[in-house]
Amino acid sequence: MILEYVLGAFIIGGLIGFVKDYRASVKASSFIAFLGSLAILWQVYKVYTSGPVQGTVFGIPVHVDSLSAVFLFIVGIVSLGSALFSIAYMDYHEQRGKGWVYAIAYNTFIASMALVVTVDNLEYFVISWELMTLSSFILIFWKEEKRDLDASLKYYITMHFADTIPLFLLLGLAAVLTGSIHNLSYSAIQSALLTAPPSTKAVFYTLSLLVFIAKAGVVPLHFWLPDAHPAAPSNVSALLSGVMIKTAVYGLLRFDWQISGQSITVGYLVASLGIVTLTVGTLYALKEINSKRLLAYHSIGQMGYIWLGIGIGMVLIPKGGMLTAVGALGMFAGIFHAVNHAIFKGSLFLEAGAVEYATGTINLNELGGLGSKMKATALATLFSSLAIAGIPPFNGFISKWLIYVSGYYSESYILALGAVLAVFISAATLASFMKFYSSQFGGEMKRYSEVREIPAVMQLGEWILAALTLIIGLFPFLLVGFLNNAVSVINNGVATPVNGNIYKIGFSSVLFSPVLFIIVLGVIAFGFYLAFKPEFGKEAKPWDCGSTELEWDEYRLEAEGYYLKYEEKIGAFYRLSDWFYGIGSLIIHYITRAYLWMASYFTKIIDTPYTKVETLEDLREREILYIDEEIFKPLLRFLNIARDVLPGIRLGTFVVLAIIIVGAIVGLLVAL
Amino acid sequence: MEFDVVKLGFSLAGIIILLFLPPYLDGIARRVKARLQYRRGPPLSQTWYDLQKLFSLPSVRSTRSALFTWAPYLALASSITAALLLPYGNIVPINIGFNLIVFFYVILMVSVLLMLAGLTVQSAFSHLGSAREMQIILTVEPLIAILYGVMAYNAGSLNIARIIAHLHLTPSLVLTYGVLAYALYVESGFVPFDIAEAEQEVIGGPLSEYSGRLLGVFYYAIHIKRFALLWFFISVLVLPWLGTIATSIKAVEVLALQFLLTLAAYPIIAALEATNARLRVDQVVKMNTRMFFAGVIILAMAFMGW
Numbered sequence: 001m002i003l004e005y006v007l008g009a010f011i012i013g014g015l016i017g018f019v020k021d022y023r024a025s026v027k028a029s030s031f032i033a034f035l036g037s038l039a040i041l042w043q044v045y046k047v048y049t050s051g052p053v054q055g056t057v058f059g060i061p062v063h064v065d066s067l068s069a070v071f072l073f074i075v076g077i078v079s080l081g082s083a084l085f086s087i088a089y090m091d092y093h094e095q096r097g098k099g100w101v102y103a104i105a106y107n108t109f110i111a112s113m114a115l116v117v118t119v120d121n122l123e124y125f126v127i128s129w130e131l132m133t134l135s136s137f138i139l140i141f142w143k144e145e146k147r148d149l150d151a152s153l154k155y156y157i158t159m160h161f162a163d164t165i166p167l168f169l170l171l172g173l174a175a176v177l178t179g180s181i182h183n184l185s186y187s188a189i190q191s192a193l194l195t196a197p198p199s200t201k202a203v204f205y206t207l208s209l210l211v212f213i214a215k216a217g218v219v220p221l222h223f224w225l226p227d228a229h230p231a232a233p234s235n236v237s238a239l240l241s242g243v244m245i246k247t248a249v250y251g252l253l254r255f256d257w258q259i260s261g262q263s264i265t266v267g268y269l270v271a272s273l274g275i276v277t278l279t280v281g282t283l284y285a286l287k288e289i290n291s292k293r294l295l296a297y298h299s300i301g302q303m304g305y306i307w308l309g310i311g312i313g314m315v316l317i318p319k320g321g322m323l324t325a326v327g328a329l330g331m332f333a334g335i336f337h338a339v340n341h342a343i344f345k346g347s348l349f350l351e352a353g354a355v356e357y358a359t360g361t362i363n364l365n366e367l368g369g370l371g372s373k374m375k376a377t378a379l380a381t382l383f384s385s386l387a388i389a390g391i392p393p394f395n396g397f398i399s400k401w402l403i404y405v406s407g408y409y410s411e412s413y414i415l416a417l418g419a420v421l422a423v424f425i426s427a428a429t430l431a432s433f434m435k436f437y438s439s440q441f442g443g444e445m446k447r448y449s450e451v452r453e454i455p456a457v458m459q460l461g462e463w464i465l466a467a468l469t470l471i472i473g474l475f476p477f478l479l480v481g482f483l484n485n486a487v488s489v490i491n492n493g494v495a496t497p498v499n500g501n502i503y504k505i506g507f508s509s510v511l512f513s514p515v516l517f518i519i520v521l522g523v524i525a526f527g528f529y530l531a532f533k534p535e536f537g538k539e540a541k542p543w544d545c546g547s548t549e550l551e552w553d554e555y556r557l558e559a560e561g562y563y564l565k566y567e568e569k570i571g572a573f574y575r576l577s578d579w580f581y582g583i584g585s586l587i588i589h590y591i592t593r594a595y596l597w598m599a600s601y602f603t604k605i606i607d608t609p610y611t612k613v614e615t616l617e618d619l620r621e622r623e624i625l626y627i628d629e630e631i632f633k634p635l636l637r638f639l640n641i642a643r644d645v646l647p648g649i650r651l652g653t654f655v656v657l658a659i660i661i662v663g664a665i666v667g668l669l670v671a672l
Numbered sequence: 673m674e675f676d677v678v679k680l681g682f683s684l685a686g687i688i689i690l691l692f693l694p695p696y697l698d699g700i701a702r703r704v705k706a707r708l709q710y711r712r713g714p715p716l717s718q719t720w721y722d723l724q725k726l727f728s729l730p731s732v733r734s735t736r737s738a739l740f741t742w743a744p745y746l747a748l749a750s751s752i753t754a755a756l757l758l759p760y761g762n763i764v765p766i767n768i769g770f771n772l773i774v775f776f777y778v779i780l781m782v783s784v785l786l787m788l789a790g791l792t793v794q795s796a797f798s799h800l801g802s803a804r805e806m807q808i809i810l811t812v813e814p815l816i817a818i819l820y821g822v823m824a825y826n827a828g829s830l831n832i833a834r835i836i837a838h839l840h841l842t843p844s845l846v847l848t849y850g851v852l853a854y855a856l857y858v859e860s861g862f863v864p865f866d867i868a869e870a871e872q873e874v875i876g877g878p879l880s881e882y883s884g885r886l887l888g889v890f891y892y893a894i895h896i897k898r899f900a901l902l903w904f905f906i907s908v909l910v911l912p913w914l915g916t917i918a919t920s921i922k923a924v925e926v927l928a929l930q931f932l933l934t935l936a937a938y939p940i941i942a943a944l945e946a947t948n949a950r951l952r953v954d955q956v957v958k959m960n961t962r963m964f965f966a967g968v969i970i971l972a973m974a975f976m977g978w
Contacts, residue, residue: 368794369794371737371739371792372736372737386784389784390777391777391780391781391784392774392777392778392781397777401773401774404773404830405773405830408820408821408824408825408830409824409828409830411825413971413972413975416821416825416971416975417821417968417971419817419821420814420817420818420821420971421814423773423776423813423814423817423820424813424814424817426813427780427809427810427813427814428810430780430784430806430809431806431807431809431810434784434787434788434791434802434806437788437791438787438788438791438792438799438802442791442792442793442799443735443791443792443793443794443795443799444735444794445794508829509829509831509833509834510771510773510829510830510831511767511771512771512774516766517753517774517778520749520753520756520766521746521749521750521753522749524748524749524752524753525742525745525746525748525749526745528745528748528749528889529742529745532727532885532889534731534741534885534886535730535731535884535885536730536731536732536733537729537730537731537732537733537884538732538733539732539733539734540732540733540734541734541794542734542735542793542794542795542798542880542881543795543880543881544795544796552794555794555795555796556794556795556796556799557796557799557800557803561803562803562806563803563806563807563810565807565953565954565957566807566810566811566953566957568954569954569957569958569961570961
């Protein structure tokens with residue numbers, strides 16, 4: 001089975017990190033991760049051409065069906081770009097050292113995500129899921145910058161409470177349902193749930209939804225995401241935003257749809273959460289000036305699109321008739337958008353990393369004028385930005401368009417309003433990426449006149465993904481069969497009646513032909529260009545009203561000033577959302593307090609006696625004695641003394657000690 | 673085969689209309705505005721003369737960016753493509769996706785390229801202009817989206833031909849027409865919504881660094897975009913109530929009607945332009961937000977069957 005090679009590659013990639021030299025360690029492990037990703041894609045291709053595979057990989061039961069294949073494709077393709085990019089990018093973080101930690105965590109992370117979407121057993125699902133959380137936590141924490149510590153802790157605590165606990169409860173529930181802890185395969189749970197009472201099903205839905213809402217960063221459990229994703233190195237951020245949150249979409253489809261059976265109520269819930277999420281995430285991204293935080297907020301927003309699409313599917317598929325077809329289209333579009341989002345968001349994070357690598361900053365207010373210095377990166381960013389904004393003929397347009405179509409055709413007010421909001425948010429995404437692109441690459445600045453383009457291997461990494469945004473956009477039909485298999489496998493064979501052929505795609509009477517579109521557009525543009533070639537007279541600097549005092553670099557609009565008036569006008573929305581955000585933070589705060597309260601009984605501050613642990617800073621900065629240390633401390637102290645004293649013992653002392661011991665033993669024997 | 677000739681004829685008529693009419697429409701507007709201000713006004717072809725002049729002048733280059741050079745041509749191509757998606761008579765010149773959302777996005781691409789063009793140069797004024805354009809789009813797109821929602825629900829399809837064939841008259845549709853006229857007027861950037869370019873000011877908006885032929889291409893693109901939005905509105909307004917167009921004679925009549933109504937709409941637009949002064953961005957944002965909530969109510973009405 002090819003998955004064995006995959007896991008093998010990632011294990012070797014992790015082990016190779018133990019090489020002493022930092023550069024050798026990260027480069028070798030990234031390269032092996034690249035090979036592992038290729039193996040993943042090979043596995044996907046195998047499943048696509050010759051059907052699902054089932055078996056065990058190193059004792060782990062796996063079943064790669066069409067749904068797993070789609071998500072395995074996401075894992076493979078984004079890891080491919082990210083791993084290539086890392087080969088040169090990780091030099092940027094050389095002064096932090098700890099190459100081996102990165103190497104192990106990075107490889108484990110990809111391997112665990114590949115396992116999450118392929119295992120066929122709840123036990124192994126939970127284990128891989130936890131491994132994924134743990135390794136991603138290590139990667140987010142890896143830079144150990146003070147401002148990021150809180151972000152990573154917030155991530156871990158949220159995952160602990162909203163993922164780990166519900167997952168273990170789910171394990172218990174599944175064990176009760178199937179009657180044995182040794183038989184937790186998906187099919188066993190599915191058949192057990194068929195006859196389960198509604199209340200049990202409700203518990204199953206609640207627990208699993210909670211897990212996936214938290215992991216996907218869906219409102220109201222999104223507050224960890226915009227801090228955690230930018231804290232990691234950019235190649236890891238690409239994996240976090242591109243792939244990790246998609247595992248939640250996989251879980252949603254697998255657990256809350258296929259295993260637990262169809263439920264319209266859950267569908268409405270998923271769709272409404274999607275609508276709220278896409279609005280909140282994107283409108284927050286609009287006012288962000290840190291490029292990686294901006295991208296992270298968009299991950300929330302785009303996740304909303306995916307949930308909306310899948311929600312439309314969940315609501316409409318059980319209804320029958322024409323609506324089933326519309327629903328299947330919604331679910332299809334949701335999965336399609338998951339694939340597309342992985343590709344362009346992975347690419348965008350890599351490009352933010354490239355700019356960081358070249359200039360040392362990700363602050364959009366400071367950046368500018370890189371377009372002429374980093375041509376390849378600029379074009380890749382433009383492609384991915386237009387793709388996420390849903391401008392034809394890029395891939396984001398196709399999937400968003402199908403989501404709108406399913407929403408408009410749903411004959412339900414909520415879902416149609418969802419489609420309307422999705423169109424609106426598409427404009428907000430465009431606004432945000434207009435800012436993202438042009439504040440980095442637009443204009444010309446003296447400050448960055450020395451900037452060089454990034455190394456070729458990094459360009460290759462970002463271009464693999466950026467080129468795919470255009471290829472999938474032009475030939476969306478290439479993916480239709482692949483995605484339709486996934487839709488039909490979780491819907492008992494109901495597939496989406498997407499019609500079209502290699503150069504067009506459509507649903508019932510609406511059709512779009514990206515190829516013809518680009519030909520028409522290209523012919524007209526080229527025709528006019530050739531007929532009226534631009535003629536340039538003199539060159540002149542942009543007119544600045546004759547100012548003599550103005551700094552050239554300052555003669556522009558800063559990123560935070562772009563949409564100020566608009567943001568002021570929708571201030572009420574921001575205040576309301578801030579309030580909700582505040583509640584989330586408050587919950588995390590109290591959970592942290594509870595942990596600290598427990599910690600205060602297990603730890604002791606020793607540099608200032610009689611004080612108790614009260615804040616996280618205490619744990620980090622004070623000298624702390626843990627309870628296990630305290631128990632073993634006397635023994636350790638004795639051993640330490642023995643280590644110091646023993647070499648100094650002379651024969652005389654030894655003889656005296658021996659006589660005392662012998663005397664004591666004899667005395668004891670006599671006494672007995 | 674005979675049908676193909678007819679189709680070709682209508683397509684050609686459409687192409688001629690969309691390429692040559694837009695500057696004349698602007699000429700009409702200028703003439704009407706002048707008359708309202710008791711001036712004689714320029715001849716009807718004045719806009720053509722202006723374009724001709726611009727095309728014969730070389731451009732001043734203020735940046736080496738390739739996007740700066742290509743944006744005008746791509747914008748022109750987008751607006752022509754958008755206009756080709758519309759029905760002339762009952763014929764659509766190229767059928768690459770006969771649906772509302774594609775039309776909506778192709779029209780949007782003109783603005784996208786306008787903004788990108790403004791943002792490639794190192795100039796605070798053109799950056800500000802682009803940001804203003806984006807803020808207008810941000811408020812008008814949701815409005816248009818919701819009106820498309822009403823029409824799609826009313827006709828049961830997003831296909832423009834099916835919408836035209838299946839629309840039925842309800843109170844919500846009447847309201848939709850009203851708000852759609854407003855939304856398309858804003859999207860066209862007529863006074864008082866000409867906030868992005870701010871023509872009368874010393875330094876304008878996104879196009880402030882453009883000159884000569886490249887500026888001419890951009891102006892031409894914007895004229896065609898305005899024409900396409902108006903032609904779209906007229907088609908949606910009129911075609912559903914004319915019954916099926918079975919014969920070529922009737923198709924010619926319909927095309928003539930579309931043409932005349934487009935001509936007739938321009939004096940109204942010009943009168944509105946002449947009697948209004950430009951609004952501030954925040955005022956437009958406020959107005960459009962209110963209109964959006966009106967749109968939400970209209971959509972609810974449509975779902976209740978009104």
